[in-house]
Each structure stands twice: as structure tokens, then as C-alpha cells.
Amino acid sequence: MGTSPGAEPVQAVRWTDDGLRLLDQRLLPHEERYVVCRTAEETAAAIRDMVVRGAPAIGVAAAYGAVLAVRARQAQDPARWREGFAADLDRLAAARPTAVNLFWALARMRRVAAQADDAEAPARLEAEARAIHEEDVAANRRMGELGAAFIEPGSAVLTHCNTGALATGGHGTALGVIRTAWRQGRIREVFADETRPWLQGARLTAWELVREGIPVRLIADAAAAALLAAGRVRWVVVGADRIAANGDVANKIGTYGLAVLARHHGVRFMVVAPTSTIDPGIADGGAIPIETRAADEVLTAAGRRVAPQGAGAWNPVFDVTPAGLVDVLVTERGALERPDREGIARLLG
């Protein structure tokens, strides 16, 4: 296991002749095993169960799930495939509530299906899913360049959760900025929060960085305050799952606390997300649906129960950071310092 330094980033989502091939992120870093989804329902289950996770990766996977849907529905009932197709996309939309990329990608697929005649629909939908995937990788590479330009040479940075090739179509959002900045010699060291309870940082971000030879030090989530107080990092760099029209940011639980700490300690706070993660239909962060997952995710660690029987848990897996705590929002259309409603509207213009 493991690859020599400088290895190319992984591809969490691959479209193959056999179906939608997903690297099972529940098993990393100890096992690299792929799951193949051949139906929309299997794809929805893979998103719901976090075989594939990360806002952009979820959108890309769901787009390919829609291709699986049209193929199956046309084979089942060529004359009335559209009803079943719509139901399949509803099932994909119900898989997870917070990452807006899921709904953004499915809306693109619904639009293509509505405009296509029966015969051309499968090919048109596959082309759209591939475009969504390719656009995401291009956006991440662009954001990598734009975000890295803010990071002063010799910086140490802290990142939260996993926002790399595993969370996207490839390269990554916040971790894409860190990858690009590292290659440009701007980053001296990366600190990564373990990101309880699902451990995206400890299991996924560390795996991506180690396999590329990028120095990473894991910290307990609770150590972030001491790290920032000690002046050990210059930037906190995170991703997003949904950004409201006023710039409020929903991201992995713990992000809001990091933003408060960063502002208190004069550390700059960067959010990196493609414009497909901005939801202009949501006025502010208070209206963003926050996913709550099973209590067991908190009551266990790496699959082993750590809490006594009888203990309950509260497990919201996202929180909302007010736009006022964000120093710069990096998107593929440009970087917005001190993001606000007007700046977001200009960005989307």
C-alpha cells in the first residue's frame, strides 16, 4: 500500500464500461477497494453510506448515477422511461441533504433529459455527466492556482476534513490549493485536523498527502486552538458543502470553531469551493439543511465502541461559518476577499 512521493492524485470516481467505479473511502487508509455501481439505487446507497463523499464528488457520482438510470429505465420500458428516470433522480437527491453539488448536478441532468428525444437521451446524458466531471477537475486546478497565490512562501497551514482528490472529480478544492502551493514551494508544512467522528482528516487527507510526499502532521481536533495560539500556522484552508447567497459557508463540523479561532488569533481563513457549491436560492446560512448522522459514528472510534452503553450522542456533521469570518473565498471564477452578498452576486453574474 502507498505510493512513491510525487504520485498522481487518486480518482475517487471513475466512469467505466462496467459502470460507476468508486474507491470505497470507508476502508481507507488501510485498504484500497473499489465498489462498482450499476444502478441509480446502488449509486444513491454509495452516497448515503459515504463510500463516496465530498460535495463535488457526490455531484459527479450522482450525474453518472443518472446515466445508469436512463439506461436501465429505457431497457425496462422504452415508451415510459421518463417516469422511472425522474423517480431514480429523486432517490439520488435524497441520499444526503447538505452538499448542494448533488442537487446542482441532478438539475443539469434533468435539463438534458427534458431536452433530449428518447433515442439520444442516453448519449446526451453520458456526455453531460462527463462534462460535469471534467469541469470539476478543471475548476479545481484553476482554484489551486488562484488560492496558492495568497499563500506566502514558507507558510504552514491547517486544513480540516478531506477536500482532496477523494472529495472531488480530482485534484481537490482546499487540498488542491495546498497541493498547488506545495508544488510552488510556498508551503513548509501541513497540519490536518483528524476530523472526528468520521476521521476524514486522519484517514483521507493524511493518506493523500503521504502518498505524494507532502509533509503532514495530524492534530486532534481539540488541539487546533493551541496550534493557532502558538502562531504555528499562517492560514486555515477549508472546503465547503454549500455557500449561501450572502457568503455564509456550510462545511464539515468543526469549521465554524476554526473560523472563530482564526479570527481571534489573526490567522487568515480561506474557503475554497467551485461556484457549483454556491446556492443563490438560499439567502443565508440559517436556511442550509444540516445533515445529522447516526449516533454510533460518535459513540465509536474506527469502528470500535468507546462510550458506555446507555450514552447517547448528537451528531450534526456540518456547521455554518458566517461570511464575516471568511477572509477569502476562492472559486474557479476568481477569489473574493471578505465575501458578501454583492461580491457573490458579481461572482455568479
Ligand SMILES: CSC[C@H]1O[C@H](OP(=O)(O)O)[C@H](O)[C@@H]1O
Ligand atoms: C471538497 S468539499 C469536501 C467537503 O465534504 C466533506 O463532507 P463529507 O466528508 O461529510 O462529505 C467536508 O465538508 C468537506 O469540506
